[in-house]
Amino acid sequence: MAGYVSEAVIRRLPGYYRYLRTLEAEGVKQISSQGLGERMKLTASQIRQDINCFGGFGRQGYGYNVAELREHIGKILGVDRVHKMIILGAGNIGRAVALSDSFPASGFQTLAIFDADPKKIGTNIGAIPVQDVETLAGFLANHEVDIAVLAVPLETSQQVTDCLVENGVSAIWNFAPVDLKLPEKVTVVNVHLEEGLEILSFKMKQMNG
């Protein structure tokens, strides 16, 4: 569908998707590269270049069809399908992911949450049951799971990961502040929330200095 897409462009894809969804929700049907650039704080030429990368769209002087472009980028991202998730760890991060409205609205559906704490096992977070992490392998044998959200304490993160991988999970959204040891076939995206604060600190310093 799209040709070679550089890492930098890949990183911008979710941004395009988000802005186009907002425009669609606002009822905007058509947008120029100029107009989209103003929203996204990119130049019109950058926008045109990126969108060419995604597979060529729009016509000079006419602009882009918002719904079509949003759909096209959604397909490139692979978010035009449902992804089934499980969450490992019913702590604050696990709860925040489980209770988010926006993930299921984008097709990321949480099937179950696993934890080792007997006080949490058997309870529900929102409508999602918290199950004993000891039953994880059995659950994976009986359910198709696309993505595991790893939000367990640092100490157990590799052990839980090994169990996920042994039982066929091939994509991990990792909130543990550690580089997981993974076979090549497993895809991982690491979230380092703290980096946001560090970048903020850096920018504050630049601004004041």
Added chain:
Amino acid sequence: MAGYVSEAVIRRLPGYYRYLRTLEAEGVKQISSQGLGERMKLTASQIRQDINCFGGFGRQGYGYNVAELREHIGKILGVDRVHKMIILGAGNIGRAVALSDSFPASGFQTLAIFDADPKKIGTNIGAIPVQDVETLAGFLANHEVDIAVLAVPLETSQQVTDCLVENGVSAIWNFAPVDLKLPEKVTVVNVHLEEGLEILSFKMKQMNG
């Protein structure tokens, strides 16, 4: 301290800081650009280039002093000082930030949490009191606050932001899925958690052909 630092290098700074802290915790005193590159999945030449950007460090064939480099990058990031934070919104994200151990360990100290829900006001999250958002202006008049963590519902995010800005807050860590309208002097870092899932979806798609 450092010369011109590009956006791409800035984005890598927190990563360097994290890996160097890990090395320091492991008791590693000295590391080559090769060794650091292997950890960070960058080439040795990329590492040398980046570190030159930060202000020149290490000697050919000798490598970097881990503690010194970590400290140096910490200073560039501005995390060698304490940052006082307040959290707006005692929901799941606000709770997760408030209850994190890693933020205070890095000098990001939360003074108070504000919410509009009478059931939450007056309670504590960890050791941090939840206060009425109506008292926010008064609190800001009497406390020095470096960073506001914005974790309120989308509908009220701009209104709360306006109150923060009017009362002198100049840095916002924004978890609301919206581009806040801000004066130039206010620094913002937006967290779009969902982008992580979208990138994961994209990578899974690439992997599976």
